[in-house]
Amino acid sequence: MTFSLVPSLWLIPAAPLVVSLLILSLKKSRHSASAMLAIFGQLVALGFSAAAFLQTLATPGFRVVHNFTWFSFGEQSLRIGWVLDPLTAAMLIMITFVALWIFVFSVGYMAGDEHFARFFAYLSFFTAAMLGVVIANSLLLLFVCWELVGIASYLLIGFWIHKPSAAAAAKKAFITTRIGDLGFFVGLLWLYGSSGTLLFYEEGRGCLESAALLAIGPSATAIALLIFCGAVSKSGQFPLHVWLPDAMEGPTPVSALIHAATMVAAGVFLVARVYPLFSMGGVVAGGVDPGHAGLSAAGYNGVTPSLTVVVWVGVITALMASLIALAQWDIKRILAYSTVSQLGLMMVSLGVGGVAVGVMHLLAHGFFKALLFLGAGSVIHSCQHEQDIRRMGGLRGMIPITLITYAVGMMALSGVPLFFAGAWTKEEILQATAHWPGSRVPHYLMMAGVVLTALYMTRQMIYVFFGRRHAASERAHESPRVMTLPLIVLAFCTIALSLLLTPAWPWLHEYLSGARAHFETARLIQPALLVSFALVAAGIGLGILIYRNPTERDPLEAAQPALFRFLENRMWLDEIYARTVIAFSRMAARLSDWMDRHVWDGLVRTVGGIARLFGDLNKGADERGINAAVDETTFGARDLGRVISAAHSGQVQTYLGAVGVGMLALLLLYAWLG
DSSP states (O other): OOOTTTTTTTHHHHHHHHHHHHHSSOTTTHHHHHHHHHHHHHHHHHHHHHHHHHHHHHHOOOOEEEEEEEEETEEEEEEEEEEEEEHHHHHHHHHHHHHHHHHHHHHHHHOOOOHHHOOOOOOOOHHHHHHHHHSSSSSHHHHHHHHHHHHHHHHHHHHTTSHHHHHHHHHHHHHHHHHHHHHHHHHHHHHHHHHHHSOOTTOSSSSTTTTHHHHGGGGGGHHHHHHHHHHHHTOOOSSTTTHHHHGGGSEEEEEEEEISSSSSHHHHHHHHHHHHHHHOOOTTTTTOOOTOOOOOTTTTOOOHHHHHHHHHHHHHHHHHHHHHHOOOOHHHHHHHHHHHHHHHHHHHHHHTHHHHHHHHHHHHHHHHHHHHHHHHHHHHTTTTOOBBBBGGOOOOOTTTHHHHHHHHHHHHHHHHHSSHHHHHHHHHHHHHTTOOOOHHHHHHHHHHHHHHHHHHHHHHHHHHHSSOOOOHHTTOOOHHHHHHHHHHHHHHHHHHHHHHHHSOHHHHHHHHHHHHHOOOOGOOOOOOHHHHHHHHHHHHHHHHHHHEEEESSSHHHHHHHHHHHHHHHHHHHHHHHHHHHHHHHHHHHHHHHHHHIIIHHHHHHHHHHHHHHHHHHHHIIIIIIIHHHHHHHHHHHHHHHHHHHOOOOOOOHEEEEHHHHHHHHHHHHHHHHH
């Protein structure tokens, strides 16, 4: 059967990319045209994504690729292409749909900004780059789009470039992610050298298929860990997570796009895409082909060295970010650390073998985190751009739509059962960690993370919407319809998505795994579900108990001031980096500058002086020796020529006289000799 859409899959990222270029060609005063073009580009991309998604429903484990030669060098050729499978299709739908409503929200949020058109051009470019990452069937093409995502994030985080904090945050994000991307690039080169191809799938010859994986052999672990460096930087994993909270300096829609649909999702997606490479060495006897079609963990024991690293990096990230979020006061920064924590949870799921579950949580997180960030933007907009939750309070009756939709996002993130998407995915991740043969410690730490998430989100809800009013909330008002409509849509989708995630009908799980779902109500009655729900209830209950009377001084700060200050200052990690890595870099830069000025420059000057000396000597010998000798010889020849020429008068008698004198001289010589 022929699937004509797959060769044209490039149209999905092309639509927003072309729109971005068109907007940049407009006058910056054309606000309405810019917004309409950007939204139209997203609608086109969403339409193509929906068509691609429908094609994948035809067959379980559907996968079709379209590969072609990009360019040739000698006898070698470099091939790239696109792939359409359940992972690609699900990500395309989430990215384009969520981005569409972020674009709509931005029309109201950025209405007064003089660079309105440029903002939408950058947003469109951002989504185009991320969509390119998703459709790529080549690690090289993925890496190219990956770097374009980094450029777009730099432009958007530093969009308000007149603010020094925004400029610093953009540079921090760009430089930090480059560190991980360097490892990614080295891994890419190593993979190409070991397998001879960077195509993921190509009729059994792709680098994720059996023949290439066997050829890679023992190098798989090192290659996987190098590629994981890129995922660590893009998805804000410890120790390269420090850029993500500072990225809040960009406009709130940028935060929503980064944290929900684009940049941070790229790292988790990358690990899921190249999972067969990570799982090398972890196939049990009688297990499945490493190049399997779906994302099922069946056949893997999940205890390869690379997957073990993924698990522990995710555990540290998730728990660390949850603790830091407890002591933050900026409404967006709290959500930023919740993103870091949830990304850590996804990495843990991937590491223990729950690949489909990790991707499910990534998709669900895209909806409710976009809802939360846009909700935070609505709160900030209504409070005259105040972001400190201590200066809010009492907003529940003043912005009811924002309150209800934000509560939906909060409950989804916390894992409140039954009607919220995050509940089912968190429960399945906890189950996956419980069955990981590597260790039980991640399971218990992730249980603590669930409690902490519910606790800090309850704290935020109480401070923002309850308690007494403050100066910023006295004149609060509901946001315009163009901003509240995306909140309503995303809240509805967050609830509706839970129907596809429920254990009774695990449609999305089976779709990603390449199997058919069956409806079984008995799956709803499991001890693990009750444990997960109890953890969420404990976190919310503890939050209500501690923060029922919110004050400007946090109750935890009053009880443990040193610990609270430690968490409030983000565990001093930025300061530690400033005094170690950054200080070393500055010292190396100063040393390099001194060496350049006093050693290398002096050495160059010395060599140059020696060269000039030899030049002067050569010049002296040439001008005073050789040239002078030649000149004197020519002058003598010239004078001699003048004397001789004077004797040639042209008179015959003179010549005969000279002959006579000569003969006379010869005769005299003869007589004298005789």
